[in-house]
Amino acid sequence: MISIAPRGKMLKSLALFSVLGATVNFQEGYANSYPNTAYLSFQQLFNDSYIHRGVKNGLSETLFTWLWSLALYIWFIGYLLGTFLTPLLTERYGRKISLLVANLIAVCGSSIGFVSAVCKIPELFFVSRLVASTSSGLSFGSLILFLQETTSTEYRGLMSFFSETTFILCNVLGIAFGMNAIFGDNLPVLTGIAVIPAIIATLLCIPLKETPKFLLLNRNDRSGALKSLEFYQGNKEDNDEILDEMLLEAPTNKKKEPVWRSVYTVLVTPHLRHAFFIGCAALQVIVGIWAIVYLSTDLLSTLFTEDEAQMASLIFIIANFCAGLCGMAIVERFGRRPLVLWLGSLNTLSLALYVLFDQLAAVHHQFRWGTIAAMVLNGVTYGLGLGPIAFFITSELVSQQYRSVVQSMVFAVNTAASFAFSFATLPAFDMFKSWSFIPLFIVPSCISLLFLYFKMPETKGREVHDIVDELWRKTSTNPVDFEAETMTISTSSSSLDMNHNKKSNFTNI
Ligand SMILES: *[C@@H]1O[C@H](CO)[C@@H](O)[C@H](O)[C@H]1NC(C)=O
Numbered sequence: 140m141i142s143i144a145p146r147g148k149m150l151k152s153l154a155l156f157s158v159l160g161a162t163v164n165f166q167e168g169y170a171n172s173y174p175n176t177a178y179l180s181f182q183q184l185f186n187d188s189y190i191h192r193g194v195k196n197g198l199s200e201t202l203f204t205w206l207w208s209l210a211l212y213i214w215f216i217g218y219l220l221g222t223f224l225t226p227l228l229t230e231r232y233g234r235k236i237s238l239l240v241a242n243l244i245a246v247c248g249s250s251i252g253f254v255s256a257v258c259k260i261p262e263l264f265f266v267s268r269l270v271a272s273t274s275s276g277l278s279f280g281s282l283i284l285f286l287q288e289t290t291s292t293e294y295r296g297l298m299s300f301f302s303e304t305t306f307i308l309c310n311v312l313g314i315a316f317g318m319n320a321i322f323g324d325n326l327p328v329l330t331g332i333a334v335i336p337a338i339i340a341t342l343l344c345i346p347l348k349e350t351p352k353f354l355l356l357n358r359n360d361r362s363g364a365l366k367s368l369e370f371y372q373g374n375k376e377d378n379d380e381i382l383d384e385m386l387l388e389a390p391t392n393k394k395k396e397p398v399w400r401s402v403y404t405v406l407v408t409p410h411l412r413h414a415f416f417i418g419c420a421a422l423q424v425i426v427g428i429w430a431i432v433y434l435s436t437d438l439l440s441t442l443f444t445e446d447e448a449q450m451a452s453l454i455f456i457i458a459n460f461c462a463g464l465c466g467m468a469i470v471e472r473f474g475r476r477p478l479v480l481w482l483g484s485l486n487t488l489s490l491a492l493y494v495l496f497d498q499l500a501a502v503h504h505q506f507r508w509g510t511i512a513a514m515v516l517n518g519v520t521y522g523l524g525l526g527p528i529a530f531f532i533t534s535e536l537v538s539q540q541y542r543s544v545v546q547s548m549v550f551a552v553n554t555a556a557s558f559a560f561s562f563a564t565l566p567a568f569d570m571f572k573s574w575s576f577i578p579l580f581i582v583p584s585c586i587s588l589l590f591l592y593f594k595m596p597e598t599k600g601r602e603v604h605d606i607v608d609e610l611w612r613k614t615s616t617n618p619v620d621f622e623a624e625t626m627t628i629s630t631s632s633s634s635l636d637m638n639h640n641k642k643s644n645f646t647n648i
Pocket residue numbers: 182183186187196197198199200203
């Protein structure tokens with residue numbers, strides 16, 4: 140029998156995690172991009188079903204627009220729900236079971252979508268998106284925890300990168316499949332396709348092992364953790380030392396806290412709160428991508444024909460994906476800090492260029508091509524590292540006990556922000572044209588980048604407990620403590636860790 144255990148083999152790990160990433164993230168990437176191009180077919184389905192039920196002239200344009208917005212934005216509600224479920228499930232049942240549950244929900248969600256298209260029941264389409272988005276919220280968070288905790292420190296960034304790059308790949312598929320030339324006219328096939336990866340992901344999860352960190356730190360199961368470590372990273376001599384190193388992340392108060400209590404603890408503990416802010420700031424920089432993924436065709440159609448605008452959207456998303464492939468080669472060569480700061484600045488600059496060229500196009504029509512170039516630059520900087528790192532940076536800043544809680548808090552804030560900003564984009568764009576990008580995206584990004592410049596620690600190639608210690612020292616307000624702390628660094632890391640834990644217990648009270 141062929142085992143799927145990667146056992147530290149680079150290619151096998153890449154293969155396993157890319158199939159896992161692509162199938163798990165398929166729902167979100169695909170379901171959020173095919174409506175973009177298949178919009179008209181859905182309009183017809185909605186309309187026909189109402190005419191069928193005896194509504195004489197079908198739906199009015201306005202009513203349809205409202206229904207369609209509801210169908211699109213219902214995604215964020217389910218996604219938030221999934222984000223809230225993530226710490227509950229990942230802490231109690233583990234990362235693997237959470238992934239499995241998320242994928243089973245995804246099978247349900249995508250099947251409901253298929254039934255809605257076959258039987259022409261638009262209401263079921265709403266239900267399907269609600270269920271699918273709940274599964275996505277849960278699976279996205281669980282997958283990042285899973286990838287972060289199963290891979291060695293040296294490849295942690297690369298493997299986590301996968302999650303976002305496979306997500307972009309699914310966006311490419313969604314936009315392409317939604318075109319009329321492919322499955323845009325055939326909604327049962329278009330929606331039914333999503334069932335297949337959900338089933339593959341579910342089956343793939345079954346033989347996987349729970350992450351070593353979860354087994355060791357949450358379950359106190361050292362032999363299980365060792366087996367899991369061998370399963371993912373191979374039979375290395377220093378496996379025992381790796382486990383000892385992981386133990387440095389162990390919580391001091393073994394008492395289980397309810398999740399709402401953990402949220403409070405995060406907000407009142409300086410170094411955890413700090414990690415939360417860094418995560419939020421990193422994701423705030425990329426909020427603009429949603430406006431582009433959802434609305435690029437719309438935004439560009441003020442300057443271009445419908446066909447040109449669609450083509451440009453496709454080029455944008457393909458450039459984003461190709462940059463992601465290159466990004467995998469560079470993510471472990473450069474630090475996270477330079478990648479986020481440089482690419483973040485370029486990304487923000489690209490939005491400014493979009494505004495510039497959009498305005499210049501009024502002076503001379505040929506300048507409009509600059510807007511496409513700016514959009515492609517935006518996609519490239521995102522894919523090359525900014526986007527993927529923004530999504531996994533939080534989990535590198537927090538130790539085991541609070542990792543899933545802080546990550547979920549960051550994702551919840553970001554989901555709300557993405558919703559608010561992308562919802563505001565279209566009306567703001569109608570009123571103020573591209574000027575609206577300045578308050579919506581450019582100013583918030585600049586503020587976030589400044590914050591990151593001053594506060595974000597380098598995390599590449601470092602153990603999490605070490606990063607957490609640095610954050611703790613930086614946020615410690617007591618200068619005497621700070622000196623005592625810097626002195627202990629040179630001694631042993633475990634004594635430092637004890638000090639650190641004592642301190643955080645103290646601040647918890
Ligand atoms: C629905 O169909 C009717 C009849 O064909 C048409 O008059 C109406 O414009 C359509 N509504 C939408 C929103 O497409």
